[in-house]
Amino acid sequence: MVKVAKDNSTEEKILEAARKIFVHKGMTGARMQEIADAAGINKAMLHYYFRNKEMLFETIFSQAAQKLFPQLNIIFESDLPLFEKIENFVQAYMDVMIENPYLPMFVLTEMHQNPERFYKKMKGEMNFPKPDKFLAQIEKEVKRGTIKRISPLQLLMNIISGTIFPFIAKPMFQMHIGLDELQFRQFITQRKKEYAGFVIDAIRK
Amino acid sequence: MVKVAKDNSTEEKILEAARKIFVHKGMTGARMQEIADAAGINKAMLHYYFRNKEMLFETIFSQAAQKLFPQLNIIFESDLPLFEKIENFVQAYMDVMIENPYLPMFVLTEMHQNPERFYKKMKGEMNFPKPDKFLAQIEKEVKRGTIKRISPLQLLMNIISGTIFPFIAKPMFQMHIGLDELQFRQFITQRKKEYAGFVIDAIRK
């Protein structure tokens, strides 16, 4: 069991506050003053600990990306049979997002609004999962005739779409359908159980 | 055939430039100077035509939302049989996004970062589609035993996810897989043809 270092140190308070503000308003929408207020400290402290807004943001963004991307390795690098792998991925990834519902949108927003920074970041520190193995596995199953003929890339997109998109569309969906927080959680719980089955039904012969 | 009023009037040049900048950088990330430059005019002109940044943004955002949301009525209000309706929706919606690949992310970002403005907007001018009819249709088919047992809401989410998400994840996907622009277009073309079939295969008995 790893100690997660949730001290109430000033640095940790800043990170927590910055996460909250950045994740909701993005880099350009966030205000240093707002972050300081949320942390219950002074604006000057932010600079003392993180030099400037840019660096504070980078820290938060890296942490977010680290939570999301390496998880993709579950689907890409394990040795499970295809159906179990799909099952595993959907459940594991949804668990991450249940704990951090705003992360996907945060990372995607940054990726769109500032692709340069994003790419630079990714090249370095991230052990960026390559899906080749998983795609090859799908191709193999298609050739063996175990599953229906489908493009591996399309299947991968289907799996990821159905897993991530609900968290991105949450506000739209809640407004459209009129779900409250509890109902949305129930919707997600059900989805975690059933979505892999949906995909498998679609490709099973 | 309706005239689309693509004059080269100053107002139209501003709108075009503002669209480009806002859609990529969002409300808070966009700079009035940048928009003026892109329009080939002076910053003061922006205020002359649209009073302030807020109102210019509202104009752009409304146009974007109008392109995306009313389309959902195709799926919700037509009288087609279920499978054809799914087929129709996927193709029609993907056509909209092929023409405007950045719209979905733009609207979603605004929805997340400024939900108040978004909700206010939606209440007024938008003829906001209610999915009740479509959900009831699914429920009916399940009861008749025509399709597998599935929650109507889950099925709706599956259809929408697979249709919209590829455009949102485009940069991530291109980077991960290494697709260039042409390859991505081909991927989308294939998807437009096949995704409805995937969904139908999953629910067909």
Place this chain on the structure above:
DNA sequence: GTCTATAATTTGATAGAC
């Protein structure tokens, strides 16, 4: 390490000539 006060910069908005 933490604070208050203040500087420096960015940026949205306006005044006024043409």
Place this chain on the structure above:
DNA sequence: GTCTATCAAATTATAGAC
């Protein structure tokens, strides 16, 4: 309608006392 020049406000960043 369009421009240049300028203002005013917001916001990041720093200096310096404790």
